[in-house]
Amino acid sequence: MILLGKIALGIVGTAVAGVGLLCSEGMIEVKVVERAPEVHHVYVIAPAMLVPIGMHFAPRRDLSHAAAEIKPWLPTIRAALEQLRDTDDVTLVEVKEEGQHVRVTKEGGSIVVDVEDHDDTVHVSTPIRAISSTIEQLAAADPST
């Protein structure tokens, strides 16, 4: 019985470690509310680490084109993400039009995009660390490196 308990403890510990590792880059949150033609609610929250992990399984050939295009801008993107990580929370861009509202903010360790118009409301929150990891995965897919 004690042996079973210890095995269970080991499994729980491993599970906690796994969850901790999986959540180490924060969570991606996507919320979409469609108001027309029908009302739909979509809410997804997933560990951000899944994105760079998923990049490993994406076809190399498809990624190489994107990697080549992004290559000249990698230093700029890296510098921007590094500075964004360190900066205070800030609304980076806000655009308001009649019936439309777009906002890009830095909140905590995440970049948050909120879009609202007559028909839809979209909220996407992505941890900066996950963006960095994904960009590095993409950069690594460049065949010339």
Added chain:
Amino acid sequence: MRKRLCGLGMICVLAGLAVTALAALAVTAPAAMATPTERYLHVKVEDASKGESVNVNVPLSMAEKILPTINKGEMHNGHVKIGHADMDDVDIRALLDAVRTAPDNEFVTVKEKDQDVRVAKSNGNLVVHVRDASKGGQKVDITIPMKVVDALLSTAKDNELDVSAAIRALSDAGDALLVTVEDASQHIRIWVDSKGSQE
């Protein structure tokens, strides 16, 4: 065997807790470590006739780090090349050097039927005022600290402006309203302060 399993279980639990704690720290630490004296460049464009507005807030430290990484077109390593053709052979460096060393004064005043242009140096700032009645009463006011102008010209090459140095100088300068443009429907403002929002 039991001791080993027990030890293994404890190690797994401790590792789990440690990873969870590190993950939490990684998510919250950057915000806690952010410097309190961050300064921002704000741009606000409002069009009352269309009910549109665009607000952009850029941390100056970010701009300072990003600019040197952009090497495209006339921009390289935080410097911008200015072609002589664009300047109509005006030695802008000599011109601004003369302005810098001169005492506070009004340097240029142009008054026409519909236009009024004034360029002056006042309280360590280069000030430009333009009023244009022909364009719906357009008003343009530009106030640039001379330190920023100096920084712009701090590069050794004649046909280059050091934008990175200017951003650094802007960071060190106090809160300042740099540019306002107003006409019948549009209102543009560019300013620097230490607030992360335009509220």
